[in-house]
Amino acid sequence: MTAALSLGDRPQLRRGVRVSTDPLSQAPILLFPEGVLFLNETAAAVIRHCDGSRTVAHMVQAIDEIYDGVAVGDVLSLVADLVAQRLMVVDRG
Amino acid sequence: MDRPLGLLAELTYRCPLHCPYCSNPVTVPDTAELALPEWLRVLEQARQLGVLQLHLSGGEPLIRPDLAVLVTRARELGFYVNLVTSGVGLDESRARELADAGIDHVQLSLQDADRAAGDNTAGARVFDRKMTAAAVITALGLPLTINVVLHRTNIGHIAAIADLAAALAADRLELAHTQYYGWALLNRSALLPTPEQVVAAEQAVARARALHGGTMEIVYVVADYYEPYPKPCMHGWGRRHIIIAPDGRALPCPAAAQIVGLGIDNVTERSLGEIWYLSPSFTRFRGDEWMSEPCRSCPRKAIDFGGCRCQAFALTGDAARADPICQLSPDHHLIDSAVSSATPRSLRFRSNPASS
Ligand SMILES: C[S@@+](CC[C@H](N)C(=O)[O-])C[C@H]1O[C@@H](n2cnc3c(N)ncnc32)[C@H](O)[C@@H]1O
Ligand code: SF4
Ligand code: SF4
Numbered sequence: 107m108t109a110a111l112s113l114g115d116r117p118q119l120r121r122g123v124r125v126s127t128d129p130l131s132q133a134p135i136l137l138f139p140e141g142v143l144f145l146n147e148t149a150a151a152v153i154r155h156c157d158g159s160r161t162v163a164h165m166v167q168a169i170d171e172i173y174d175g176v177a178v179g180d181v182l183s184l185v186a187d188l189v190a191q192r193l194m195v196v197d198r199g
Numbered sequence: 200m201d202r203p204l205g206l207l208a209e210l211t212y213r214c215p216l217h218c219p220y221c222s223n224p225v226t227v228p229d230t231a232e233l234a235l236p237e238w239l240r241v242l243e244q245a246r247q248l249g250v251l252q253l254h255l256s257g258g259e260p261l262i263r264p265d266l267a268v269l270v271t272r273a274r275e276l277g278f279y280v281n282l283v284t285s286g287v288g289l290d291e292s293r294a295r296e297l298a299d300a301g302i303d304h305v306q307l308s309l310q311d312a313d314r315a316a317g318d319n320t321a322g323a324r325v326f327d328r329k330m331t332a333a334a335v336i337t338a339l340g341l342p343l344t345i346n347v348v349l350h351r352t353n354i355g356h357i358a359a360i361a362d363l364a365a366a367l368a369a370d371r372l373e374l375a376h377t378q379y380y381g382w383a384l385l386n387r388s389a390l391l392p393t394p395e396q397v398v399a400a401e402q403a404v405a406r407a408r409a410l411h412g413g414t415m416e417i418v419y420v421v422a423d424y425y426e427p428y429p430k431p432c433m434h435g436w437g438r439r440h441i442i443i444a445p446d447g448r449a450l451p452c453p454a455a456a457q458i459v460g461l462g463i464d465n466v467t468e469r470s471l472g473e474i475w476y477l478s479p480s481f482t483r484f485r486g487d488e489w490m491s492e493p494c495r496s497c498p499r500k501a502i503d504f505g506g507c508r509c510q511a512f513a514l515t516g517d518a519a520r521a522d523p524i525c526q527l528s529p530d531h532h533l534i535d536s537a538v539s540s541a542t543p544r545s546l547r548f549r550s551n552p553a554s555s
Pocket of ligand 2: 214217218220222258285549
C-alpha cells in the first residue's frame, strides 16, 4: 500500500497523534487514540522535525547537527515504521 | 508490577439511545453518580499513577453538563483525551466548547448504514443527529473514528457502512463484533451472526480496505465466538487499564462488576493508587498464579492471559476458569451451543437506570 520512502518525501504526524512526556520517567512518548509508544530521544527528535514541510533529506541533516552520526537508514526506517503503523502520513516529494 | 496506562471514565449510565447490543450492565445499583469534584480528584490520582490516556464514556458522556470542565482539567494534567459518544447532544456549540477544552479525538458510534436501519437498532430517532455530529467534529479539525458494533442485523451492510464513514471524512472506521456483556448477553441469540455472515464480513472488510484504505484506516475486531482462542482481554487483568463506573467503583474491566465476591473498591473510599496496587479486585487475577488447567501449562497464556474473566464468570459462574471461547476449555460446548441455537428473534432494548 505504501511505497518505500524517499529523501524528497515530507512526513508529518497524523491528525490525532501527538508527542508528549511520560509523567513518571520524563521520557518522550507518542500518544494516539488507541495507545502509546515510548520513544528514545533520537526518535523524538526525528518526529519533532516531521512537520509536513521539511523533507526527509532536510531532517536527516538537521538531526545530524544535534546527534552526531545518525544514519540515514535509521531515520528512514523509523519514519517508514510510523507510516506503516498509520501514525504518520507523507506528502510524496 | 506495571503502572496503569489508560483510564476509562464511565461518567453516567444514562443514555438517550436503547441499543440492544449495549455492553452496559442490565441492572445497575441505585447509587448516585460521582460529582465533578470527585472526578477531578480521580483524574489527579490517575495522573500520579502514570495514566496517559483518558477515555470519557458511559452511557452517554454528553449528558454531563460538566464534561468540558473535566476535559480542560484532563488536558492540564497532560492526558490524551478521547471522547466516546453516540453523538446525540453534539451540536456545533457543544462540539466547539469541547474542542476548545482540548479533546484530542472523538469516537462516534453509528448503528447502521442508513437512517431507517440505524434508528431501528438505536430505538430512537438519532441518525440525523449523528450525521450532524460527524460534520461538526471534522469541521473543527478533530480526528474522528466511526465505531460500528456488528451483529446479525447490520453485518451484511459493511460496504455501505464503509462508504458512509468515508463520506463523513472519518480518519478511522472500527468495525467491532458485539462482545457479549450486559444487554448484549441478554440478546445474544438474536445478535449472533451466522458463520456464513462472518466469512462474508471478512471479505467485505477486505474490499472496503482496498477501496478506502488509502484515506481511512479500517480496524476489524473479530467475532470471538468464532475464534479458536480468546481475546487478550484488557491486555491482562489489572495490567494496563482502570475503569471507573458512574458511582465510583473501580474495575479492571467494564464488565467486572457482575463478578460476585470480587471485593470491588470505590474511589470515594480509597485512593486510586491503593486500589490499583492493593485492592483484591485488581490483584485477584493479575499475573498467572490464579490459573488452573488448561491455561496454567499453556504457552498461549502469555498472549491471551486465559481470556476474559468476566466472560468466564458470565458463562460458567466461575471467573477463574479458562474463557469458554478457547477450544481447549472444558466449557467450550457452551459457545458451540450458543452459536448453533442462535435465531433471529425479537430484541430487548436497553432501558435507562431507574435513578440518577
Ligand atoms: C458503551 S458505549 C458508551 C458511549 C456511547 N454511548 C456510544 O455508544 O458511543 C462505548 C463504546 O462501546 C461500543 N459498544 C457498546 N456495546 C458494545 C458491545 N456489546 N460490544 C462491543 N462494543 C460495544 C459502543 O459502540 C461505543 O463505541
Ligand atoms: S445504549 Fe447505545 S448509545 Fe447508549 S451507552 Fe449503550 S451503546 Fe452507547
Ligand atoms: S488454554 Fe488458556 S491460555 Fe491456553 S489458549 Fe486457551 S484460554 Fe489461552
